[in-house]
Amino acid sequence: MSEQTEDNAVPSTAIRLEKVFERFTVSQRWEHWVLLLSFVVLLLTGLPQKYRATSWSQQILATPDQVALVQTIHRIAAVVLILEVLYHLGKAIYRMAKRRLPDNIFVTWQDFRDAGQMVAYLLFLRKEKPVFGKYNFEEKVTYWFIFVGIGIMLVSGLILWFPEIIARVLPGGVIPAAKLAHSTEAIVAGIFVVIWHFYHVHFQRLNLSIFSGKINEKDMQSYHALEYERLTGDNTDESGGGQS
Amino acid sequence: MIKIRLRLSRPIWVAAALLASGFALVYSWHVRADQPAQETETYCLSCHNNPDLKTTLPSGEVLPLYISPEELEQSIHSPLGIECQACHTEIKTYPHPQNTYTTRRELSRSYYLSCKKCHSAIYEKAQDSMHAQVAADNPDAPVCTDCHGSHYVHDPNEPRAQISSTCATCHDQVYEQYKGSIHGSALIDEDNPDVPVCTDCHGVHNIHDPRTEQFRIETPELCANCHADAELMAKYGLPANVYDLYKLSWHGVDVSVYKSRWPTIWHDSAVCTDCHGVHDIRKTDDPQSHVNATNLLTTCQKCHPGTSQNWIGAWTGHHEISLERTPWLFYVEAFYSSFTPFVLWGAAIYVLLQILRAIIDRARRSLR
Numbered sequence: 001m002s003e004q005t006e007d008n009a010v011p012s013t014a015i016r017l018e019k020v021f022e023r024f025t026v027s028q029r030w031e032h033w034v035l036l037l038s039f040v041v042l043l044l045t046g047l048p049q050k051y052r053a054t055s056w057s058q059q060i061l062a063t064p065d066q067v068a069l070v071q072t073i074h075r076i077a078a079v080v081l082i083l084e085v086l087y088h089l090g091k092a093i094y095r096m097a098k099r100r101l102p103d104n105i106f107v108t109w110q111d112f113r114d115a116g117q118m119v120a121y122l123l124f125l126r127k128e129k130p131v132f133g134k135y136n137f138e139e140k141v142t143y144w145f146i147f148v149g150i151g152i153m154l155v156s157g158l159i160l161w162f163p164e165i166i167a168r169v170l171p172g173g174v175i176p177a178a179k180l181a182h183s184t185e186a187i188v189a190g191i192f193v194v195i196w197h198f199y200h201v202h203f204q205r206l207n208l209s210i211f212s213g214k215i216n217e218k219d220m221q222s223y224h225a226l227e228y229e230r231l232t233g234d235n236t237d238e239s240g241g242g243q244s
Numbered sequence: 245m246i247k248i249r250l251r252l253s254r255p256i257w258v259a260a261a262l263l264a265s266g267f268a269l270v271y272s273w274h275v276r277a278d279q280p281a282q283e284t285e286t287y288c289l290s291c292h293n294n295p296d297l298k299t300t301l302p303s304g305e306v307l308p309l310y311i312s313p314e315e316l317e318q319s320i321h322s323p324l325g326i327e328c329q330a331c332h333t334e335i336k337t338y339p340h341p342q343n344t345y346t347t348r349r350e351l352s353r354s355y356y357l358s359c360k361k362c363h364s365a366i367y368e369k370a371q372d373s374m375h376a377q378v379a380a381d382n383p384d385a386p387v388c389t390d391c392h393g394s395h396y397v398h399d400p401n402e403p404r405a406q407i408s409s410t411c412a413t414c415h416d417q418v419y420e421q422y423k424g425s426i427h428g429s430a431l432i433d434e435d436n437p438d439v440p441v442c443t444d445c446h447g448v449h450n451i452h453d454p455r456t457e458q459f460r461i462e463t464p465e466l467c468a469n470c471h472a473d474a475e476l477m478a479k480y481g482l483p484a485n486v487y488d489l490y491k492l493s494w495h496g497v498d499v500s501v502y503k504s505r506w507p508t509i510w511h512d513s514a515v516c517t518d519c520h521g522v523h524d525i526r527k528t529d530d531p532q533s534h535v536n537a538t539n540l541l542t543t544c545q546k547c548h549p550g551t552s553q554n555w556i557g558a559w560t561g562h563h564e565i566s567l568e569r570t571p572w573l574f575y576v577e578a579f580y581s582s583f584t585p586f587v588l589w590g591a592a593i594y595v596l597l598q599i600l601r602a603i604i605d606r607a608r609r610s611l612r
């Protein structure tokens with residue numbers, strides 16, 4: 001937040017060269033759009049089905065035809081999300097085969113150390129904010145939470161979509177279990193995204209790099225100092241919030 | 245002489261007057277004010293006490309005209325002073341007016357209207373019934389006297405099994421099923437006071453068509469009248485939470501939505517009777533029960549054709565989640581009951597700390 005103040009201090013007439021870094025590829029940005037839209041549609045069509053006993057749900061699901069329509073929309077969005085997941089995993093496997101899979105999204109021990117240091121910093125037990133690479137541990141938590149969550153939703157959702165076929169292979173007990181998991185995980189994931197992801201990308205600072213694909217130098221230095229260093233060979237650590 | 249006797253018997257007159265007014269009081273409880281006291285019974289019985297008295301109707305049917313004075317004496321109306329002419333209003337004396345009925349049924353269907361004179365509320369209620377609806381096309385549709393009797397009317401639920409056997413007069417196939425059911429056998433063999441007889445589920449005078457969507461949608465509540473009654477169920481060692489658990493189930497949620505939103509639209513989600521049976525409900529451990537483990541798949545397949553044996557494992561059977569019965573459900577619930585608070589509180593606290601740290605840093609900078 002300090003860098004915002006510094007930005008404002010620059011006279012408007014001054015020419016300032018701002019370095020911009022590429023953060024996300026076009027395909028990653030598209031993937032985020034598909035994920036975002038399918039997530040919202042799935043949540044909007046899923047919640048009234050979960051809370052069918054409530055009056056607001058019954059306003060939406062006003063007729064049996066409406067119920068069928070909402071279920072159809074939910075399933076279309078689910079198919080879109082499945083295709084997105086297949087694309088995402090397919091790309092990862094392809095890159096793995098070519099030994100070109102970027103490893104910076106995987107969780108390492110450093111992330112646990114970062115998390116510990118970050119909490120210590122937030123509790124004023126540490127003066128300096130830890131420095132992060134391309135993806136800090138908060139972003140990794142977001143990615144892997146949603147990754148696992150989508151896995152649970154897809155598996156349980158498919159069980160609920162084709163229960164009679166599933167029961168030919170799996171024990172019948174998985175069906176009510178899938179219902180519970182699907183409906184609970186949806187709420188947990190929904191609330192988690194609102195608390196965690198929305199705070200980090202909307203309120204802490206408005207971070208639109210997933211839409212533009214770009215990140216400016218300041219943000220790069222403040223939030224991804226190690227990545228900045230790696231790309232520029234410059235080891236000036238300007239992690240903003242840490243200076244007090 | 246007379247003077248003396250009158251004077252002597254004055255207390256007797258007073259006593260007699262008191263007694264008479266007392267009788268009149270009791271009498272007026274039972275006989276409506278506009279009903280003149282009947283004194284026709286003795287007069288009528290002077291002929292109708294003959295067991296051989298009968299007539300032949302134009303249809304060729306023989307109409308017995310014998311009335312048993314003893315049975316009449318034990319029926320409900322006669323001792324209350326409601327005598328022959330209360331119903332046989334057109335027959336005032338002998339010789340009787342010319343008979344206009346061609347068949348015995350025609351006679352019954354005309355005479356039962358006399359019941360309405362006193363029992364008008366019940367008559368109106370019965371007009372709403374399935375029986376009254378079909379009466380236009382079906383002369384055999386029951387009228388009051390078919391169930392209650394005409395001359396020898398008694399308390400209809402004494403004994404209680406009497407009700408179901410009355411219905412059995414026409415609904416004999418249903419009665420055969422019911423007799424074998426847990427409800428029917430307890431009623432007939434043990435004179436159980438708690439099990440439902442026909443009228444407990446179908447209603448008494450306003451019996452409705454049980455095949456409609458309205459009746460179907462009300463079924464869970466109908467069963468819940470007894471099966472959600474903890475005290476009653478405890479008496480038989482049955483769980484009283486089956487209704488509550490059903491309402492949480494896939495079927496139950498669907499049914500409750502239809503009930504509250506679209507009670508007139510037919511729905512296919514299972515209600516109690518779809519699985520347990522209707523008149524042939526048996527104990528779940530009875531091998532003949534539709535929901536006994538041996539028959540459960542067949543019962544499920546009525547709506548879920550082509551399902552395999554595994555399918556019955558999907559049915560939690562109105563039981564709370566438990567490790568023994570529903571291990572998959574148990575583990576998923578156990579997982580989320582710790583995962584949910586861990587993740588959400590963790591995220592909330594971490595974000596809150598970030599907000600606090602940002603506010604404090606900002607305040608410090610502005611004070612610097």
